[in-house]
Amino acid sequence: MIVTKEAKQWYFLTTDDLRMLPHRSEGYLGFGTGPPMKCYRHSDLIEAALAKHGHDGVVKKLAAKDKRERNKLHKERRAEEARKRMKTINDNATNTAAAATTGTASTASSSTSSGCIVEDSKDIIKLRSSLLKLAKKNMGFERSGAPKHWRFEVPGTTKATFAALMRQPNDTELSTFVKNGAYYTIEYYNAKNFFGKDNDNDLTKNFKREGVSQKIGEYVVVRYKPCDMELSVSGYAEISGAFYY
Numbered sequence: 001m002i003v004t005k006e007a008k009q010w011y012f013l014t015t016d017d018l019r020m021l022p023h024r025s026e027g028y029l030g031f032g033t034g035p036p037m038k039c040y041r042h043s044d045l046i047e048a049a050l051a052k053h054g055h056d057g058v059v060k061k062l063a064a065k066d067k068r069e070r071n072k073l074h075k076e077r078r079a080e081e082a083r084k085r086m087k088t089i090n091d092n093a094t095n096t097a098a099a100a101t102t103g104t105a106s107t108a109s110s111s112t113s114s115g116c117i118v119e120d121s122k123d124i125i126k127l128r129s130s131l132l133k134l135a136k137k138n139m140g141f142e143r144s145g146a147p148k149h150w151r152f153e154v155p156g157t158t159k160a161t162f163a164a165l166m167r168q169p170n171d172t173e174l175s176t177f178v179k180n181g182a183y184y185t186i187e188y189y190n191a192k193n194f195f196g197k198d199n200d201n202d203l204t205k206n207f208k209r210e211g212v213s214q215k216i217g218e219y220v221v222v223r224y225k226p227c228d229m230e231l232s233v234s235g236y237a238e239i240s241g242a243f244y245y
Contacts, residue, residue, distance in 0.1 A: 001026075001039035011049040012061050021048060075178045120196065124164045128196035131233060135195070136205045139214055139237050147214050147237035157231035162224045165194075165231075174226070182227060188220040191235065204240055215240035 002010070007018060021044050025036040049058055120128070131154070138150035160172045166186055168176055177184045188194045191203060195216075203216040214237040223232045 002042060002045060004038050007040050007045055011045040012053060013048055017048055017052060072180060079176050079178045125196060132195040135216055139205050141210065147239060149234065149236050151232060151234035154231040156229050158229060159226055162231060182225050184224045186222040188222060189218055191216050191218050191220050194220050212242055213240045214238065
């Protein structure tokens with residue numbers, strides 16, 4: 001059985017295409033947990049894809065998808081090579097600065113054996129706090145009672161600011177990032193790290209009317225479009241407990 005997201009991606013179908021297909025609902029655990037997932041049979045999806053696109057159409061779409069994935073892999077390799085070069089430059093600069101301070105190259109080498117640690121500037125620290133406030137402002141509930149996915153945009157974001165947010169402040173040309181189409185997309189798996197917080201409570205919002213608290217989930221997606229200087233941040237939230245007042 002294949003869930004809706006993969007059914008669309010793998011078989012080149014839309015919501016309207018899936019609407020008439022037989023499916024099985026799974027995963028509903030009660031109020032506040034979100035709607036159940038719809039799961040479809042592989043054979044039904046193949047039949048629907050062939051009916052919509054035809055055999056030749058499906059073959060062309062598979063070839064185009066394969067080309068996109070190979071291009072993405074090529075970009076990722078180039079970005080990884082750029083990250084290695086950037087790390088070497090950063091480490092050398094750190095070693096030189098430490099050697100000048102201590103007068104001993106051996107001390108400088110040991111101080112950077114674990115790599116170059118990048119610290120946020122005061123402006124970036126303030127920006128992370130502002131982004132957290134925007135995330136909390138956009139938190140809420142779906143009609144089902146489940147926490148809704150939140151998203152917000154920050155116009156006028158420079159490439160240097162985006163690089164600093166991603167903790168690559170020296171990469172102002174974004175050579176260490178992978179660009180897909182017009183966007184750079186970064187998947188963050190540590191929300192506290194992205195927002196610059198150490199405590200789960202900093203990522204929690206209390207909803208008095210509903211009597212519950214929500215906490216920003218760990219998975220955060222950052223998208224940046226340099227030609228428009230447009231930054232967007234999105235993520236999800238979880239019910240973290242009852243709220244009493």
